[in-house]
Amino acid sequence: MYKILAGSHRTLLLAAAACLIGSFTVYANVGLLAASAWLISAAALHPSVAELSVAIVGVRFFGLARAICRYGERYTSHDATFRLLADIRVWLYTRLEPLAPANLPGVAKGDLFSRLVADVETLQFFYLRAAFPVAIAVVVAVTTVGLLAWLAPWLAWPVAGAFLLTGCVLPIGISRLGREAGQGVVEARAKLNGSLADSLEGLTELAALGRSERQAACIAAANAELTACQERANVVASLSDALGTLGMNLTVIAVIILAGPLVAAGQLEGVYLAVVALAVQASFEAILPLPAVAYYLQESNAAFARIAAITGQQPAVNAAGIPAVPSGPLEFSVNRLSFSYSPDSPPVLSNITFSLPPGKRLAIVGASGAGKSTLAGLLLRFWDYDRGSLLLNGRDIRGYEPAAIRRAVSVVSQDTYLFNATIRDNILIAKPDAAPAELNQAVAGAMLTDFIERLPRGLDTLTGQNGLAVSGGERQRIALARALLKPAPVWLLDEPTAGLDAQAEAVVMSHILRSAGTRSLVLITHRLVGLETMDEILVLADGQIAEQGAFADLLKKKGLFYQMWALQGDLLNIS
Numbered sequence: 001m002y003k004i005l006a007g008s009h010r011t012l013l014l015a016a017a018a019c020l021i022g023s024f025t026v027y028a029n030v031g032l033l034a035a036s037a038w039l040i041s042a043a044a045l046h047p048s049v050a051e052l053s054v055a056i057v058g059v060r061f062f063g064l065a066r067a068i069c070r071y072g073e074r075y076t077s078h079d080a081t082f083r084l085l086a087d088i089r090v091w092l093y094t095r096l097e098p099l100a101p102a103n104l105p106g107v108a109k110g111d112l113f114s115r116l117v118a119d120v121e122t123l124q125f126f127y128l129r130a131a132f133p134v135a136i137a138v139v140v141a142v143t144t145v146g147l148l149a150w151l152a153p154w155l156a157w158p159v160a161g162a163f164l165l166t167g168c169v170l171p172i173g174i175s176r177l178g179r180e181a182g183q184g185v186v187e188a189r190a191k192l193n194g195s196l197a198d199s200l201e202g203l204t205e206l207a208a209l210g211r212s213e214r215q216a217a218c219i220a221a222a223n224a225e226l227t228a229c230q231e232r233a234n235v236v237a238s239l240s241d242a243l244g245t246l247g248m249n250l251t252v253i254a255v256i257i258l259a260g261p262l263v264a265a266g267q268l269e270g271v272y273l274a275v276v277a278l279a280v281q282a283s284f285e286a287i288l289p290l291p292a293v294a295y296y297l298q299e300s301n302a303a304f305a306r307i308a309a310i311t312g313q314q315p316a317v318n319a320a321g322i323p324a325v326p327s328g329p330l331e332f333s334v335n336r337l338s339f340s341y342s343p344d345s346p347p348v349l350s351n352i353t354f355s356l357p358p359g360k361r362l363a364i365v366g367a368s369g370a371g372k373s374t375l376a377g378l379l380l381r382f383w384d385y386d387r388g389s390l391l392l393n394g395r396d397i398r399g400y401e402p403a404a405i406r407r408a409v410s411v412v413s414q415d416t417y418l419f420n421a422t423i424r425d426n427i428l429i430a431k432p433d434a435a436p437a438e439l440n441q442a443v444a445g446a447m448l449t450d451f452i453e454r455l456p457r458g459l460d461t462l463t464g465q466n467g468l469a470v471s472g473g474e475r476q477r478i479a480l481a482r483a484l485l486k487p488a489p490v491w492l493l494d495e496p497t498a499g500l501d502a503q504a505e506a507v508v509m510s511h512i513l514r515s516a517g518t519r520s521l522v523l524i525t526h527r528l529v530g531l532e533t534m535d536e537i538l539v540l541a542d543g544q545i546a547e548q549g550a551f552a553d554l555l556k557k558k559g560l561f562y563q564m565w566a567l568q569g570d571l572l573n574i575s
């Protein structure tokens with residue numbers, strides 16, 4: 001994390017350039033005020049215009065140089081910062097990916113967005129309002145005091161003391177005062193973002209349940225909390241500004257008081273009194289941002305801690321392993337497999353044994369909560385099993401990189417996500433270079449052809465955020481088309497016909513079975529439709545295999561599967 005915060009060589013070079021140009025900006029200000037002070041003081045003595053011309057040129061030069069340097073400093077410092085933020089966002093996403101889905105259920109989606117967007121954004125204060133100002137202040141303070149020690153030693157120590165007081169002691173005080181405010185702003189902002197994201201996601205449910213007003217009140221409360229924190233933070237920021245300016249003005253007064261006797265004694269020319277006072281005042285331009293640095297450090301620290309809390313997590317599965325599964329047919333062998341989601345919870349699966357050689361069609365059925373999707377998650381290495389064995393082509397599945405396994409398996413999950421893109425793009429995610437004929441075949445296989453032909457924009461119709469612009473059944477069929485398109489030797493379909501009417505379900509199922517060809521198929525389903533053609537059916541109950549066998553054998557047994565089948569038949573007849 002610290003490495004990514006430091007940035008690449010290019011951003012470090014940009015940052016160094018920003019600090020250098022920032023220091024030149026302050027020097028240009030010192031030069032401008034010193035030359036102006038000399039010009040005004042000297043002009044009061046009515047010298048010839050020729051005597052003033054050098055100072056006039058100096059004023060012009062420093063005025064222009066200051067404007068150009070300020071622009072350059074702002075440009076390079078923001079460029080370096082935004083490049084760093086972009087790197088941090090990409091890095092954060094790559095750290096998040098291996099955590100899904102096992103590590104993320106405990107983190108609300110809105111909170112995750114807040115960490116990815118608002119917290120990363122807050123880190124810009126670390127660079128723009130803390131790191132760069134401190135670096136510029138150090139460069140300017142050291143060179144100014146060094147120059148004074150050479151030119152006017154009587155001034156060096158008082159100015160160094162003033163710099164230390166305003167640039168170090170005051171920020172420490174402000175940091176104590178602003179600690180809670182900085183953290184409070186970050187936390188309150190995350191809370192507000194979380195409840196806004198939650199409300200937007202659940203807009204329909206809130207309206208249907210008549211809870212919109214209550215949710216609006218929650219958002220208003222989170223907003224009020226953020227405003228209160230920001231007000232406290234503003235008080236601290238204003239106080240730090242005021243005290244910084246006070247420190248600067250007191251230093252200028254002290255310089256005039258110290259220089260007065262020197263002028264009276266003839267050791268310092270009168271015209272230089274204003275020059276010295278204004279030059280010291282101008283050099284404070286580098287010191288004045290320092291009191292606020294402490295506050296911004298606290299805010300960015302809080303954001304940093306929230307990001308580190310996520311990125312510091314160990315993925316549930318070790319991502320190391322062979323980066324590719326063998327091309328060609330795959331075989332899963334599961335033997336006495338047991339798994340629980342956490343060490344202190346009871347096993348969700350116990351003693352599961354089955355095999356999935358190439359081309360086998362396996363159905364997994366069972367009541368809700370029996371452990372069907374968990375078993376699918378273990379085959380995809382979302383989690384690692386506890387006991388027993390799970391082999392892929394004879395090798396422990398834990399020896400493969402999780403991404404390699406997922407590339408080899410085509411999945412329809414229960415909670416399919418559709419991106420806010422066209423139907424075409426949502427399907428082509430599975431195989432971006434698919435030929436139009438392949439795409440049409442997948443569309444037909446998922447029984448989407450009629451639906452798409454009725455749409456004025458056909459495949460180019462937008463599905464909306466998470467498929468909100470299509471029905472639940474259509475969304476599931478788009479997901480199925482996506483899975484059918486993916487060139488993978490294993491199909492793992494978790495409720496692929498959810499949301500379809502009985503007739504459509506029968507057609508889609510028969511197409512799936514036909515087009516599976518030589519691929520292995522794992523079909524997880526509640527609806528016992530089309531199971532006659534499956535090679536084996538696992539009937540799960542409370543995480544264990546209650547029955548296992550072919551459709552006809554299970555019916556003959558008149559056990560749990562027969563009861564489920566009979567009950568479903570009765571229900572279908574009634575309906």
Ligand SMILES: Nc1ncnc2c1ncn2[C@@H]1O[C@H](COP(=O)(O)OP(=O)(O)OP(=O)(O)O)[C@@H](O)[C@H]1O
Binds near residue numbers: 374
């Ligand atoms: N991420 C998780 N953390 C802890 N427990 C979980 C998690 N996911 C599922 N469970 C629990 O594991 C058990 C099995 O869940 P699973 O989703 O595998 O059942 P299922 O048979 O697929 O159910 P359904 O048919 O309703 O989808 C349930 O008791 C569930 O509450």
